[in-house]
Amino acid sequence: MSEQAPTRVEKKERTRRAILDAALDLCEDSSLVALSLRQVAKEVGIVPTAFYRHFDSIEDLGLALVDESFVALRAMLRAIRRNDDTAPTFTAIVDRSVDTLEQHVHGHHGQFRFIARERTAGPPAVKARIRHEIELCERELATDIARLPGTDHWSAEDLQVLSSLIVTAMVGTAEAMADAGGRPDAEKRVSDAARTQLRMVLIGALNWRSGPADSTQE
């Protein structure tokens, strides 16, 4: 069926994929800003010039990688959100969320390491795009949290600050998980820690306006 039919657009798309994969792999131990066109071309098996048929520059390639990574990440977030509907317990929400994160990072640690790296080290345009995407995640999380019971009286600022804290913690978790490099014991340790951290944060948040004074020691 799929035999003998490598149409032109298919071949182009295949080469494009190969470039994206090679780039993700090659900048693994450095950064986009230290990645060279010729390196990528050699890895893919094309001549340097052919690269320009697909991307304007390395930075352009980087933006494509960011978009691709976040498409996958949004799919993960949708999965978590779907699970939430059927699991109204906070503990269950935390467990399922961390489980989903663990699975996803396990299957895409290249992409996660990429965004964790280029978020701080990439070319300005790439950094800006990643920052923007993460802010979108924070905002979405904020509206999710606002739908949970017991958060009605919260200010928008507190909601945003809490989302930011959770996202920061989860980015850190994803980073640590990707660094675990697929070793199941290491991944388990990271996800256990993440569960504890998320629970602590949620407990803190739920006792936030309702009675933070009780918890200070004076």
Add this chain to the structure above:
Amino acid sequence: MSEQAPTRVEKKERTRRAILDAALDLCEDSSLVALSLRQVAKEVGIVPTAFYRHFDSIEDLGLALVDESFVALRAMLRAIRRNDDTAPTFTAIVDRSVDTLEQHVHGHHGQFRFIARERTAGPPAVKARIRHEIELCERELATDIARLPGTDHWSAEDLQVLSSLIVTAMVGTAEAMADAGGRPDAEKRVSDAARTQLRMVLIGALNWRSGPADSTQE
């Protein structure tokens, strides 16, 4: 007094400083892995070869920058710890800690951006050193927390996980603060958020073993 006495070791030290400063400045918009010896030499005003009189390689330079940054950071942590002795309230501890962090990042944002960047993007040896230093910070924080009242019955794991969470949040805060680029309003917003986040985490931690079940909704 200090006139007419540029002794040889002084001159060497001065050049070394100039190299370190130039490197910190030059890799600001990329990374150590994309920094070239010749760039640094040109910026400093010496010939490329002279670089080798001071460092074996760019990576060696990077390690020196890491050490320097963490010397400063440890000084800050000591300052925070000193303040804590005179301020036994949790709220006060949080306020003073964030204040100190704000001041320090304001005065050293170059160094903070450097470690935030190279932590994920630097050469392997640099990444490893930074990771190690951060782990030391987490451990020290854990012992500090263990000295606070109400944490006696905590497990070592939970302590470590809590420290890790706080350090992650503070690294994120430092990153955001350094990105604020010295604008006072932006810095204020970041430090306000950091205070809220720290309080939330502490409230969560204090209610952790004592009664986490009260806070779940089932």
Add this chain to the structure above:
DNA sequence: AGAATGGGTGAACATGCGTTCACCGAAACT
């Protein structure tokens, strides 16, 4: 069947890179 399209080629360029080496000259020793 014939023309147009477009991904891939290969040579060529100017530039920048890390590293080597012999050398200089002033400060630091004896």
Add this chain to the structure above:
DNA sequence: AGTTTCGGTGAACGCATGTTCACCCATTCT
């Protein structure tokens, strides 16, 4: 005073980089 030390010099090397250009030829369109 004579010698050693050593930070800085400048030429030279072999190599990798981004980008240009004219060209090729199988697929696609007419």
